[in-house]
Amino acid sequence: MSRFARLAFTETVRLLQQEEGTRPRQYRDLGEAVGRHPDPLGERETEFIANRDGFYLASVSETGWPYVQFRGGPPGFVHVLDEHTLGYADVRGNREYITNGNLRADGRVALFFMDYPRRTRLKLFGHAATRGLEEDPELAETLSAPRTDGRVERTVLISVEGYDWNCPKHIPRRYGEEELAPLHERLRRLEAENAELRARLGEPRS
DSSP, X not given: OOHHHHHHSOHHHHHHHHHHTXXXXXXXXXOTTSSOSOOOOOHHHHHHHHTOSEEEEEEEXXXXXXXXXXXXXXXXXXXXXXXXXXXXXXXXXXXXXXXXXXXXXXXXXXXXXXXXXXXXXXXXXXXXXXXXXXXXXXHHHHHTSXXXXXXEEEEEEEEEEEEEEEOSTTOOOOOOHHHHHHHHHHHHXXXXXXXXXXXXXXXXXX
């Protein structure tokens, strides 16, 4: 069993699954030796994360309230530093600092990486910590390329505890500029050809 399953399937969750008759057989045993070590990121996970232009990040405050934030940037702005560590440059936003404040009290986070066109979702549990730019200038430079516009205020490192891939059920298909650009170009060419044909049909016969 994965580390993700051990963290997600708490006793209360397992009881509810049993009540609903949905408890997977392979997840019935959560013994001491199961899921004790972090799940290592593989090639599939590394490539998937590198191609994403954003992710959802959930943190929790010292009062127990969760907070979800979206972080966006060019593909590759989230770096897989090794099989257990993610990192990205934290660019100044609206300066509310809710997520970063939460991380000071509790570093536990959950991340969703979404590929809407292919209806694919990668979920991760981890521990996040922030670093000042002066603490590790070399790391800050690495994580700052590529990045979205704006002032980099700090770096964020996430130690991955576990991850899981979701089924595509109920994930809507949505397309961004990158996916729609070829369609827009094809439409532009077709409209130009159509205008040219209309102009030819409108010419008087000789």
